[in-house]
Amino acid sequence: MGYALGETKFRFRAEFVEGKWQEGALTDDKFIHIHEASNVFHYGQALFEGLKAYKTKEGKIQLFRPELNFIRMNQSLRRLVMPELSEELFFKAITEVVKANKDDIPEYGKGQSLYIRPFAIGKGMNLGVKPSEEYIFSVFCNPVGVYFAGGLRALDFVTTDFDRASANGTGQVKVAGNYAASLYPRQQAIDAGYAGVIYLDPSTHSKIDEVGAANFFGITHDNVLVTPKSSSILPSITKRSILYIAEHMLGMKVEERECLIDNISEFKEAGACGTAAIITPIGSITHKGNKHVFSTEVGPTIKKLYDTLVGIYYGDIEAPEGWIREIK
Missing domain, CATH: 3.30.470.10 (Aminotransferase class 4, branched-chain amino acid transferase, N-terminal domain)
Incomplete structure (x- = not known):
């Protein structure tokens, strides 16, 4: 990194x-x-x-x-x-x-x-x-610089049996203990050759919650942007912005709903998003030894989202009202 x-x-x-x-x-x-x-x-x-x-x-x-x-x-x-x-x-x-x-x-x-x-x-x-x-x-x-070394490229992730946070715990707030709990499963994933972990919901371990310290999103085959809905997810400012960009600037349909790990083939593209990671394409997710590959390249929709978001960051694309505060 x-x-x-x-x-x-x-x-x-x-x-x-x-x-x-x-x-x-x-x-x-x-x-x-x-x-x-x-x-x-x-x-x-x-x-x-x-x-x-x-x-x-x-x-x-x-x-x-x-x-x-x-x-x-x-x-x-x-x-x-x-x-x-x-x-x-x-x-x-x-x-x-x-x-x-x-x-x-x-x-x-x-x-x-x-x-x-x-x-x-x-x-x-x-x-x-x-x-x-x-x-x-x-x-x-x-x-x-960039959070993941190598710039915008598709990375491989693996699910973990560990939980980042409980359903009624501190997953929705940005407290230090959440990150301390994530260090061990993250290191396990890195030692196994992955970029990081996919956390599943703590109640059933059947739904995607988060991608390490970032939020998950997927693009369905009919071009709907989907993010998980869960009581243990940190409300990401980047994710919130991506949902707006997709719907209001790219004309996409967006949904916040459950994302079943056994149904990830519904997505043609997948990514992680957050302040540090910005948007990181997910090339594959390995779950219980089975590897699902989305793409070895950066998908076209993720590329559009990334370019639009970064363009707003650096002032190359006009931001929606109230999104930018200038320091003078």
Whole structure:
């Protein structure tokens, strides 16, 4: 896999003390010094978001639908009984970090971007199983390349008997524990020669849920874009955008419904989507030793979706209203 191209100098930090979030400020300190009994180490009060800044041909710096990241971060905070962020604090942090590190934003035409990572953790002495009384909210960033090395190409995935999250657990929020649980099955897949895993629904293991840390979608033989509907799936901003692009810009029918693993032949193309992966074509899925091949090449519909989405990212295609926030 590709990805981080280097570190940046500045990040933003704010603390929650005495019942309220402090104003916060930029810092060049890459390290966080906290008590060994902090909740983040023992009871997992930790969550994050991911978004990107892109540089256009004209040199403008723009974010893609960051309001949805703000909404989703507060959903995660509520789920872990952590104090919510104000819109003002969230966007102050994002804006100051992007501006302070603007020289590290990759130039237009390289297919690269500035990945922005807001996160929040519980801190302070706490040995009881209860929410922290103090928290840190921070935002840092790194210039990044493509998530999967080799660019846009079809990759092979395999199903796993492990679950990423339970039906009524934390699958719909972006908490750190979800990713810790995914490391072992992911490593098993990579060791076996696959790009990653396909998670099935935790209740019956008969329906596709997600593709590693990304959302799944498929294109049926009659050109319908389908994504799984499940209570344990993270609501992907990229997936939501792809559904809109398919329906309103490419004239396709879209559906959110169950995707049975034993019926994947209904799809002529399949892909994974997310902030990091953008759109990654799935060449094959191996399930219980049986390999179903979609295509060894990038399918035409996935290519259209990818080109349209990336065109919006970099300002080459006009975005739907409200999708772009320019950093000036």
